[in-house]
Amino acid sequence: MADKARILVVDDSIAIVNSLQSILSISGYNVDSSFNGSDALRKIYKNEYDLVICDIEMPGLSGLEFLGRVRQDFDRSLDVILMTGYLEHDYFIEAIRLGASDFIRKPIDTKQMIHSIQELMFRKRSRDDIMGFYSHLNRASFCYEISAESFTSFAISKVFSSQLRQRFKVNSNVLNELLVCVDEMVYNAFIHGTLGLSVAERALGHDQLQALISEKLQVPEIKSRVLRLSFTVDNLENVIEISVEDEGPGFDHVSWLKQVQKEQILDIQEHGRGLSLLYHLSDTLIFDKGGRFVSITKSLLHSGKDAS
Amino acid sequence: MNIELTFSGEIAAMKIDGILNSENAHILQEKLSEVMQSDAKLLELDLLDCRNISSTGIGKILLFYKDFISKGGDIEVVRSSNSVYELFTMLKLNQLFTVNLG
Numbered sequence: 001m002a003d004k005a006r007i008l009v010v011d012d013s014i015a016i017v018n019s020l021q022s023i024l025s026i027s028g029y030n031v032d033s034s035f036n037g038s039d040a041l042r043k044i045y046k047n048e049y050d051l052v053i054c055d056i057e058m059p060g061l062s063g064l065e066f067l068g069r070v071r072q073d074f075d076r077s078l079d080v081i082l083m084t085g086y087l088e089h090d091y092f093i094e095a096i097r098l099g100a101s102d103f104i105r106k107p108i109d110t111k112q113m114i115h116s117i118q119e120l121m122f123r124k125r126s127r128d129d130i131m132g133f134y135s136h137l138n139r140a141s142f143c144y145e146i147s148a149e150s151f152t153s154f155a156i157s158k159v160f161s162s163q164l165r166q167r168f169k170v171n172s173n174v175l176n177e178l179l180v181c182v183d184e185m186v187y188n189a190f191i192h193g194t195l196g197l198s199v200a201e202r203a204l205g206h207d208q209l210q211a212l213i214s215e216k217l218q219v220p221e222i223k224s225r226v227l228r229l230s231f232t233v234d235n236l237e238n239v240i241e242i243s244v245e246d247e248g249p250g251f252d253h254v255s256w257l258k259q260v261q262k263e264q265i266l267d268i269q270e271h272g273r274g275l276s277l278l279y280h281l282s283d284t285l286i287f288d289k290g291g292r293f294v295s296i297t298k299s300l301l302h303s304g305k306d307a308s
Numbered sequence: 309m310n311i312e313l314t315f316s317g318e319i320a321a322m323k324i325d326g327i328l329n330s331e332n333a334h335i336l337q338e339k340l341s342e343v344m345q346s347d348a349k350l351l352e353l354d355l356l357d358c359r360n361i362s363s364t365g366i367g368k369i370l371l372f373y374k375d376f377i378s379k380g381g382d383i384e385v386v387r388s389s390n391s392v393y394e395l396f397t398m399l400k401l402n403q404l405f406t407v408n409l410g
Contacts, residue, residue, distance in 0.1 A: 038357070041325070045359065069310065073326065155331045176359045176391065179327055183362045187330040203371065206334035273363035273399070280398050 005121050006030040006047075010040040010054040010066070011083065016106075020053065023110055029117070037061025041069055045172050049078065050124060051117060053104070056084040056091065064091070067098045077127070077165050079120045083108070127166070134167040135235060143230040148194045149217055151227060157183045160231070168233055174300055177281045178240065184274040185244040185294055186229060193246030193292060194225045233300075239283075243295035250290035257287070313339050320348035325357040328365035336365055340372040349381050356387040356410065361395060373404060384408075 007029050009020045017033045024031045032047070034040035037054070038061050044052065052070070056063035067080050079101035084091070095103070102116045134140055142163060146156070160182045164170055170178070191197050195216045204212060216222050225247040232241045256275060279285050282296035309326035320343045328336060343351055351372075355361075361369075373383055385396065385407040393409040396402055 042357065069325070072309075157327075157329055157331065173391065176327060180329065180360045180362045183329040183331070183364075187362070187364065206337060273366055276399065277363050277366075277395070280395070 004028060004030045005050040005117070005124075006032065007117070008032050008034060008040060008043060008047075008049045008052045010034045010037065010052060010058070010063075012036060012055065012058045016055070016083075016108075020108070023113075024117075027114055027117075037063070037066035037069075040066060044070065044078065045073075051079045051081065051101075051120060053081045053083060053113075056082050056095070064094055064098060067095065067100060071099045073161075079124065081113075081116060081120070131167060131169060134233075135169065138236050139232055139234050140167070141230065141232040143228065146227045146229070147223075148190070148225045148227070149223055151190055151194070152213060152217075156186045156229065160229070164231075164233075168300075170300060174298070178242070178298060181278055181281050181296055181298070182229070182242060182244075184278050185242065185296070186227065188274045189227055189244045189246035189248075189294070192251065193248030194227060195222060196248055238300045239297050240300060241295060241297045243293065245289065245293040248292060250292040253287035253291040309335070311335060311339050313342060315346060315348060318347060318349040319352060320346060320350070321352045321354065323354040323357070327360050327362075328358060329362040330364040333362070333364040333368050337368045340368060344372065344375060344379075351376065351381065351383045353383060353385045354387050355385055355392045356389055358389055358392050360391050366395075366399065366401075369401075 007024055009017055009024070009031060010033070011017050011020070012035055014035070017035065021031045021033060032043065032049070034043055037058055040052065040054065041061070043049075054063045054066055058066075061069075063082050063084075067082065070078055070080055080099075081102045081104055082095055082100045083104045083106055085106040092103075101120055104113050104116065144159075146154075157179050161175070161179055164175065164178070191202060195213060197212070197216075201209070201212060227247075228243075228245040230243050233239075234241070278294070278296060282298050284297045286295045287293065288295070309324070309328055309332045311325075312323040314321050322339060322343070324336070369383075376383065383405040385392075385405065388396065388407060388409055390409070393407060396407045401407060
């Protein structure tokens with residue numbers, strides 16, 4: 001965390017934003033501001049903040065909706081204090097459920113607000129200590145083995161995102177690309193490898209596809225299959241390596257790679273879109289074990305390209 | 309991920325925020341079905357706050373595009389984030405419909 005905590009103030013009232021900016025700046029914080037929830041969301045994806053102070057009642061995206069969206073993407077790693085002129089019981093329960101870090105009542109009691117910020121910054125420093133530990137390791141590896149049956153119960157990319165965010169400082173653009181890579185790798189491994197769905201089956205509507213997946217998972221051979229996801233963060237090289245392995249029949253990756261090397265820009269109509277995306281977003285793309293194993297590396301700083 | 313869909317005459321406006329991936333692509337499919345069943349002739353996609361799209365999401369858009377143009381409709385990406393613009397260009401989707409950046 002920076003020496004001076006960075007706070008984003010969100011309120012549709014210019015007077016309140018200006019007033020909070022002055023108070024917080026005098027108290028030693030770096031302050032940025034937004035006048036609506038959508039702009040605030042854009043800012044937090046682009047910049048790094050230690051804390052957001054947000055009004056509940058705003059036109060457009062409300063404070064609660066804003067909080068919900070932040071929690072969807074940042075889990076608990078970004079503290080959000082909600083401000084309100086009144087707090088109805090239902091609002092309060094909903095805000096707690098969504099993960100509000102604290103509440104400030106309007107008109108604002110400056111002393112109480114600063115106390116609340118200090119408390120949250122203290123807790124954040126403890127979380128940052130964990131991040132500090134991981135940032136001093138040369139390498140950190142994580143491996144997960146998931147049964148085919150359990151796979152549908154979890155949003156794997158959310159678990160991956162949470163693991164990465166809690167332990168490592170990753171630029172948000174790189175993280176977004178990594179999330180798409182993991183989604184492609186794990187989804188392809190499950191749909192193609194584990195379940196062996198045909199093109200026609202994959203094009204089914206959501207409900208029909210879910211029914212088919214449930215049916216396939218009753219087949220003992222499919223039910224017994226597992227998926228392995230692992231990732232290694234190499235702090236020395238500033239690189240992340242992600243690999244996924246399934247227990248399906250594999251695929252003809254050799255022909256696909258030959259095609260890729262001939263044609264630098266992939267034609268979406270001819271080749272797997274998921275693989276095209278992986279190729280596009282990763283720095284290296286490696287297949288092994290008859291196409292059952294796929295691994296990518298990606299710089300945590302910049303990108304390049306190589307496939308084998 | 310969040311999708312807002314509004315209709316105005318023969319124009320359907322869809323705003324997608326967040327990351328569109330295999331876990332939420334069915335929500336997009338439901339919204340696209342609404343557009344297909346409506347009288348809309350143009351789907352305006354606002355992808356400025358869409359931070360990335362996985363192949364499952366792209367697949368839904370392509371399937372919809374195929375059916376939509378066959379009934380005289382068209383798609384235009386009115387705004388897109390850098391990453392989505394780059395992705396659509398890389399996958400040559402800008403040859404199928406107009407893709408605007410920012």
